[in-house]
Amino acid sequence: MSRPRRTPLDALHRALGGRMVEFAGFSLPVRYGSILAEHRAVREAAGLFDVSHMGQLHLEGPGARAALEWLLCCPIATLGIGRVRYGMLLNHRGGVVDDLTVYRTGPGQFFLCVNAARRERVRAWVREQLAAESGGTGRSPAGGPVRIEDRSDTTALLALQGPRSPEVLERAFGVSTRDLRRFAFRPVELGGHRARLSRTGYTGEDGFEIYLAAEDAEPVFRALLDAGRPLGLLPAGLGARDTLRLEAALPLYGHELDEDTSPLEAGLERFVKFDGPEFLGAKALREQRARGPARRLCGFVLEDRGIARAGHAIVSEGCEIGRVTSGAPSPTLGKSIGLGYVPPPLARPGAGFRVRVRDRELRARVVEIPFVPPAHLRRAKVRED
């Protein structure tokens, strides 16, 4: 086993008391102090994460748009410059090669932010598929050339998440984000360091993801920490990132998604352009849609005391019917929550089954997901009332 890679913020994490663990081949802090406190800070104020392990694959050239339209199941033609979209790369069987966000930085300029553990696979996949489509000419299906460049090693990525994130940015760098909508991004200068500021995240809260040169990561991280601490900001680790995304029911590759799982099974059909241009995996997905998927992802709450975790068996009438893909105590709800695949009739809210936790079988009830509504829907709800 090779030594884990370090992010540009490694020394700072250690100085801040981060408990380092290995994740996707990187050494990253699972927490600095208490996961519950870091989780709460993000829901109520702000949290600052180092997510530099994520990969950035740039695709540029006259053929880039058509290439991505073919490779991704989300629509690309309608993605404006300065806009971001969630999407997936699918294989021919409709399985998920990776889930990602796609950024359009120019007419023929895009980059994909991909999972750390999938970076090499995605790079090879994109190259292979484009070569196959073009008969080895390096041109995309629409005929134009595409340059592919992996800039993961020189790019750092910070996630500033939580309701007070705009205020933290304003205080740290005098940057106003009032005109930056959700799923939009723009270039900014943060204390003289050039960055891309994206109003996106993986927590279900308002917030930003900040792309910048690796060598600029530490001064920017420090300035955000200093400006944010009086507002309640905490540096936050992978532990809180996981409980936050689970409450928001956002999938984690390798848990909810893999190459044998389709977006239909995962409840992600709203990200699939069934009525749009043809894309890789569309045929298999259409067939699956006509037939109905054999299993569906559901969210559940445990009714007995205990904690369901990834890998635990889901049982009904004495038979194993599925597996928990993610599970944790929900800091916001004070209950044990989880996600797992079950036969479709049992995936409906109100359905019940049991989760085998060591020597006990705990009662679980299927509920609507997300468990905690994302911030933009919480605000809409207040307006309705």
Added chain:
Amino acid sequence: MAEYEFPEGLRYSEEDEWARLEGDRLVVGITDYAQQKLGDIVFVELPEAGTHVEKGDRFGSIESVKAVADLFAPASGEIIEVNPDLEDHPELVNEDCYGDGWMVVIAPDDPAELDDLMDAAAYAKHVESRED
């Protein structure tokens, strides 16, 4: 290395439990090292009073947000008391692991079994050897 508190006068097991003999009652909990290592404790599963355990038996489990740890009996005997506060307040284990965060009281079959456990200094070395 992080700072840990290992009070004198307690006996310590390799599995990071402490045991304190009070007359014929053996009070058992987890050490400061174990609670710091686990982080926020959110669930403690303990047996019912009246259960007999053999030294080294798994008698319960303790879970933090990210991790699960088993609890092993530091001595053989009957569990005569279980901390009733941990069901609703598992955070007591983080806040006061040698006091209000105790787990169970055992009536030991043979108090001499405690001699096999470590004293504070030996346990501190045991922890240090795993910290690198």
